[in-house]
Amino acid sequence: MNYRPVVSRRAFNVVGCLLLLAASVSFIGCGSSPTTTPADSLSACKMTIGSKTFELEMARTSAEQEKGLMKRDSMPENHGMIFIFDKDRSQDFWMKDTRFPLDIIFLDHTGMVVSVSQMQAYDLATTSSQGAAQYAIELNVGQAKAAGVEKGQTLKIPDAALYKTK
Helix, strand or coil: CCCCCCCCHHHHHHHHHHHHHHHHHHHHHCCCCCCCCCHHHCCEEEEEECCEEEEEEEECCHHHHHHCCCCCCCCCCCEEEEEEEEEEECCEECCCCCCCCEEEEEECCCCEEEEEEEECCCCCCCEECCCCEEEEEEEECCHHHHCCCCCCCECCCCHHHCCCCC
């Protein structure tokens, strides 16, 4: 006599649905990355840059700075990111996994614009400050020029974005 377990049709359907759900979840999570990073994951501040005011996410930690604007599809026109470093020094940026072109404004500790450059999406070439900088601000491409930002200008760093010693 062969052993045949008694399983109701309903229990069999429930198990099947659970397996299908588990397979779907693992497929969706496997190899996919979020297309946008929520802006609320970083604190933000408002900053007047030239003739415009921008909402800037603040990247303070090395992990936040390494991630930057990677893997986002876009950024609102009046938004950006400010990278806050501990002191003036040559700063180097690249566009790994950054899906849209950016302007980058390098500022020293007084807020003086050290240099302004444009960076292309996915470009692995290094864009360096043309002098010692403590801050870097990334904006959508063309926004620095539209706001009238030029080397030698002094911008007011918002209190919230000033480097704070621990």
